[in-house]
Amino acid sequence: MRSYGQYCSLAKALDVVGDRWTLLIVRELLLRGASRYTDLRNGLPGIATNLLADRLRELELAGIVAREEAPPPIASTLFRLTPRGEELRGALVELGRWGAPLMAEPDGDEEFRSHWLALPVELYLTDRSPDRPPVTIEVQTAGEPMVIQTADGRARARPGEAAHPDAVLRGAPDLVIGVLTGLVELAAARDRGAQYEGDPGILSRVRGEGSVPEHGTAPV
Amino acid sequence: MRSYGQYCSLAKALDVVGDRWTLLIVRELLLRGASRYTDLRNGLPGIATNLLADRLRELELAGIVAREEAPPPIASTLFRLTPRGEELRGALVELGRWGAPLMAEPDGDEEFRSHWLALPVELYLTDRSPDRPPVTIEVQTAGEPMVIQTADGRARARPGEAAHPDAVLRGAPDLVIGVLTGLVELAAARDRGAQYEGDPGILSRVRGEGSVPEHGTAPV
DNA sequence: CAGCATCCGCTTTGATACTG
DNA sequence: CAGTATCAAAGCGGATGCTG
Numbered sequence: 001m002r003s004y005g006q007y008c009s010l011a012k013a014l015d016v017v018g019d020r021w022t023l024l025i026v027r028e029l030l031l032r033g034a035s036r037y038t039d040l041r042n043g044l045p046g047i048a049t050n051l052l053a054d055r056l057r058e059l060e061l062a063g064i065v066a067r068e069e070a071p072p073p074i075a076s077t078l079f080r081l082t083p084r085g086e087e088l089r090g091a092l093v094e095l096g097r098w099g100a101p102l103m104a105e106p107d108g109d110e111e112f113r114s115h116w117l118a119l120p121v122e123l124y125l126t127d128r129s130p131d132r133p134p135v136t137i138e139v140q141t142a143g144e145p146m147v148i149q150t151a152d153g154r155a156r157a158r159p160g161e162a163a164h165p166d167a168v169l170r171g172a173p174d175l176v177i178g179v180l181t182g183l184v185e186l187a188a189a190r191d192r193g194a195q196y197e198g199d200p201g202i203l204s205r206v207r208g209e210g211s212v213p214e215h216g217t218a219p220v
Numbered sequence: 221m222r223s224y225g226q227y228c229s230l231a232k233a234l235d236v237v238g239d240r241w242t243l244l245i246v247r248e249l250l251l252r253g254a255s256r257y258t259d260l261r262n263g264l265p266g267i268a269t270n271l272l273a274d275r276l277r278e279l280e281l282a283g284i285v286a287r288e289e290a291p292p293p294i295a296s297t298l299f300r301l302t303p304r305g306e307e308l309r310g311a312l313v314e315l316g317r318w319g320a321p322l323m324a325e326p327d328g329d330e331e332f333r334s335h336w337l338a339l340p341v342e343l344y345l346t347d348r349s350p351d352r353p354p355v356t357i358e359v360q361t362a363g364e365p366m367v368i369q370t371a372d373g374r375a376r377a378r379p380g381e382a383a384h385p386d387a388v389l390r391g392a393p394d395l396v397i398g399v400l401t402g403l404v405e406l407a408a409a410r411d412r413g414a415q416y417e418g419d420p421g422i423l424s425r426v427r428g429e430g431s432v433p434e435h436g437t438a439p440v
Numbered sequence: 441c442a443g444c445a446t447c448c449g450c451t452t453t454g455a456t457a458c459t460g
Numbered sequence: 461c462a463g464t465a466t467c468a469a470a471g472c473g474g475a476t477g478c479t480g
Contacts, residue, residue, distance in 0.1 A: 002451085002472090005266055007330040007393055010312060015318025020238065020453075027230055037462050046225055048454050053463055059297060067348035076461070091318050092230060099233025108260055110227040119229060173227055222453090222470085240472075257443055268473050273444055296442070 008130040015023075021047055023095070025055055026064070026081070026088050027097075031118045032159075034080035037156065045111040047091050058119040064088070096124055101213050103177065112173045114142045122149055124153035124181045126208045135202050140216065141176045148206065155206045167198025182207040236237070237308065241267055243315070245275055246308050251338045251419070252379075254288065254300035265331040309401050317343055321433050323397065332393040333364045337400075338348070338377040341368055344401045345375035346428045355422050358385040361396045368400075368426065375426045387418025402427040 003018045004011040015154050017023055021044065028043040029035060035043070041052055056079060059065035064085035068078045081088075096113075103120075117139060130153035137148040138161060148155055148164045169176055171194030176182030179194065186196055188201065196203070221239045225341070237243055241264065241283040248263040250254060255263070261272055267335050276299060279285035286311035288298045301308075335361060347354075350373035357368040358381060365384045368375055389396055391414030398404030399414065406416055406423065 005330050007332040008336045009319035011244060011314040011322050012322040013315045025233060088318055091314035094314045095233045098308055098311050099229035102232040103229050110225050111226040116228045205325040
């Protein structure tokens with residue numbers, strides 16, 4: 001990217017990560033950890049492959065991404081964030097928080113990847129009963145399943161299945177997110193095709209107090 | 221901007237404010253308040269005038285900027301942030317914080333505007349003695365002077381001169397910022413042409429505890 | 441002068457095809 | 461799997477001109 005040529009920390013940050021697709025690549029690496037090129041491409045629907053290669057090179061040069069040749073059993077190149085790259089988490093989360101109200105606008109033909117759930121989970125879920133035994137919710141909404149787990153008073157999401165989940169939530173992405181954040185009532189989500197198995201108390205335990213601010217028409 | 225087409229709050233935020241120059245326009249409106257077109261152009265050295273017009277229209281459409289016809293005595297169009305636009309402050313500050321270490325790299329031919337000082341002031345200054353009477357520092361570093369003032373335990377910057385400042389700081393932008401954030405010692409800054417008049421205690425009163433993280437070579 | 445719109449050359453991006 | 465190569469389309473930068 002062409003530099004703005006301004007002696008201002010915001011302008012200088014944008015000189016480095018302000019290019020199209022760049023922050024979304026960082027999102028992938030933040031949410032999924034070290035990833036292969038193909039996994040990145042899969043998590044970034046719409047990106048042109050040459051663009052991804054270009055950006056990874058630039059990010060490497062900027063000290064944000066490190067390339068790592070995995071040992072023989074894996075035999076693949078891995079891309080991971082450097083500590084400096086991890087420091088982008090705050091900025092990324094704040095931008096995601098600002099964008100959250102836009103999620104209410106339903107746009108049929110948008111892509112979704114289930115690991116993106118980790119961002120709303122970080123933003124809006126918590127553990128209201130940190131002293132009781134931890135709970136696990138399995139979420140099935142697109143492609144691979146995700147597991148939401150409480151630990152240290154926080155809720156975390158990771159890809160995978162749970163052996164004995166305390167609850168299982170199935171449905172379209174907007175419904176799943178709506179139910180988790182509390183924007184959509186469980187009954188309303190059920191009416192629209194979502195399924196929930198388990199004690200509803202599990203759900204209210206992880207729903208945070210601050211709800212997503214509204215913007216335009218909320219989904220129910 | 222072309223949409224990323226992803227059902228993700230970060231992607232949707234970037235759909236709206238991810239274009240080149242857009243966040244810098246928001247910076248101007250956040251730091252200076254309602255501004256005329258010409259003032260915006262002046263605070264955004266390097267922008268093409270048609271781009272500024274385009275962006276302002278897009279931001280207006282997105283509900284981030286409002287256009288306001290000022291009454292007769294001023295006779296000019298004013299652009300200001302809507303409440304939704306103000307909500308970008310958090311994301312902008314976090315990005316600015318991430319970019320702060322990049323300020324250490326001296327690049328001779330960068331533009332600077334003194335009102336940009338308000339960002340590092342917000343990021344790194346505080347009032348360590350909120351119970352004592354407030355203090356005022358006048359800063360002269362480029363174009364118009366700025367005033368840093370303590371209030372409510374915080375330090376704020378605004379354009380203008382102070383009638384009876386408790387201290388006056390003069391010098392090149394990187395020295396002024398370095399001195400304020402504590403990255404550059406006063407004596408070192410003086411050696412490099414900066415001037416400070418007043419009780420050095422004033423300075424240590426507003427310098428925050430958390431200093432700017434280093435990155436590469438710090439200035440002195 | 442403030443607030444744009446137009447034109448033009450250059451750079452960046454997107455889509456697709458191809459390769460070690 | 462991890463990219464390059466190619467080419468068309470869109471976006472950007474800079475200059476200039478227009479209008480109240």
